[in-house]
Amino acid sequence: MISHLYPASTPSLNLNFKSSRVVDPRISCTRNSTATYVDPVSGLLKTAAANEARVDEDGLLFEEAKTNIFEYSSLQNTSYLSATGTAPTYNYAVAPDGTTTAALLPAGNNQVNKTFYLTATQTFSVWVKSAVVGVHGTSKISLSKGQGTPEASTQFTTTDTWQRISVTRNSTGSNTGLYFQIGQWANQDGPTQDILFWGLQIEENQLTSYIPTNGSQSQRLAELVQITGTNFTSWYNQSQGTMVLKCLQKNQGSTFNIHNGSNNRIASAYGAYYYSVVSNGTAVSQQGGTTKPLNQVFKFATSNKQDDHVLWLNGTEAARLTSGNMPVGTTTFNFFTNHGNADPVRGFVERMTFYPTRVSDDALTILTK
């Protein structure tokens, strides 16, 4: 029987983004641009308004600022892409966003392509689907320096539903031609059946959510997601408490930051630091230890009271500070950014729970397993 190990106190905050599929109204979001997400109910691509947090099938979604340099992402300009073989048919079918803007690339030694002048690691992505129900085609998307042998490719087979595929080419170290293509190269890998494509995106580094463009590059800003003011103080206990998160990060950085905007905070990471507690400018911290896993869901908890601060990761102790006062007058919980609202982490939070007590170490093991 392990039930006696559970915290004796009742959570004062318990938000399950993944199962509820809604953003709690106490959560505020600052993102001065629109952003897209796949609606977990309808499966359609939706657009979140500026300052609207996003919840997809994984939970509360976070991304850094990214720019789509492909200037006509939904193929509004039919002469923007070059083509070899039989040209695509534009505005042919219904796209993931519900508009009739998806293009048809016919079966055969056909392809579309374009060249950009770029440096840095780049990811090219596109949505694809079978043009005829039940008739699935195989082809490739590729990135290369020129029209020579592709340096990076992703083979795909279409289905009856839209899927987003991507390919990444590592930095060349200097600006050069980035040539992307969908379809055949050297009379190989052209679509084996008619396929639909839509929603082209080229962005630096790794794949993020779709960013629509129409005639220019477009930047989606990062989201700064917080619980602040009375929406924070109504459930937070300044003298002791335990925050438990179930989340996934795609890059290292702050998982959370409980702070007052300046010199009082509890933070999970800051640069190489793993765990720090700052009270009126006096810091206690521990660096090193177990690195948070990337690209897999993990459970994470901080439990704090005066001279007793611990961090738990996936059922085991990750850090322990045996001195240090509690931060004073904290007002804000930051998701996935530091106390300066910078260095946003890409990922999602499935669930967050706050107990207004320093729970036992045994309870932390259970809560984070």
Place this chain on the structure above:
Amino acid sequence: MITKNLRFPDLETWETLAKELDLYINYPIPSENEGEEPVLVDDWQWIFQSNTHAIDNIGTIWNDDAVWNEETGELITPPTPMAGYHVNYKCNELPASLTSYEVTPQNPYRKFAGDP
């Protein structure tokens, strides 16, 4: 909010103005020298957005005039840069210190998602 297209002579000019506007701020962080007690050290960070502004530091914009070998991808003639350091700045009202740097391109090189 509205988006203003700004062009500065160089990055340094923009950084100086941004510091004065609290858009580029020093957030001291604990040092990370293993085995040493942490001390706070300078860490300048861009405040890319708030409830009243957003910044996209575009930097150099290149003209579409590069020439490369289409077979090999080797660059024959690099594109020519447009003058200045380019920034998109979204705000309710452009601060007075930035007004002289505003430009009004017919077809902006980059927009914020959702901007008309």
